[in-house]
Amino acid sequence: MNRKILVFSILMAATPGLAADSSVYKWTDDNGVTHFGDRQPTGKKAEQLNVRSGTSRNTSSNRATPQERLSQLEEQQQASAERKKETALEEANRKQREANCKTAKANLKVISSNARIRVEENGEQRYLSPEEIDEQREKFEAFAEENCGPAQGGNAEK
Known part of the structure; x- marks a missing residue:
C-alpha cells in the first residue's frame, strides 16, 4: 500500500513539470475563429503560449528578419x-x-x-x-x- 502511495505521489509531482514543458499554440483561421492546439499549424502564423506564466511569444514565422x-x-x-x-x-x-x-x-x-x-x-x-x-x-x-x-x-x- 505504501508503495502505491509513493508511486502516486511521484506521478502527481511530475505531472505539472510535464505540462509546463508542452507547447500550446494559438492561431486565427480565415474565418476569424481563434484556435488553440498542441501543434503548430502548417502555413499559418501561430503564437506560442507559455501556459505556466500566461505570457506569449511569437514563433519564428512572425519574427522580423535582420x-x-x-x-x-x-x-x-x-x-x-x-x-x-x-x-x-x-x-x-x-x-x-x-x-x-x-x-x-x-x-x-x-x-x-x-x-x-x-x-x-x-x-x-x-x-x-x-x-x-x-x-x-x-x-x-x-x-x-x-x-x-x-x-x-x-x-x-x-
Whole structure:
C-alpha cells in the first residue's frame, strides 16, 4: 500500500513539470475563429503560449528578419536626427529673437529718453524732427512687439 502511495505521489509531482514543458499554440483561421492546439499549424502564423506564466511569444514565422530590423533602426535614427536638427533650429531662432528684443528695447529707451536725436546721413549730421522721432518710435515698438511677444515671454518696454 505504501508503495502505491509513493508511486502516486511521484506521478502527481511530475505531472505539472510535464505540462509546463508542452507547447500550446494559438492561431486565427480565415474565418476569424481563434484556435488553440498542441501543434503548430502548417502555413499559418501561430503564437506560442507559455501556459505556466500566461505570457506569449511569437514563433519564428512572425519574427522580423535582420534586414527589417536594420531598416527599422535606420528609420528611428533618422527621425531622431531630424528632431535634434529641428530643436537646434528652434534654439537658434529663440536666441535671435532674444537679441532682437533686447536691441528693440534699448532703442525704445533711447528714443523715449532723449528729446533730440542726431543721425548721420550722407556724411552730414542732423537732428530728427518730432514727426520722424514718432515714426522711429512706432517702428521700434512694432519690432519689439514682434520679437518680445508671447514666444519670448516678455513685453515691449515703452
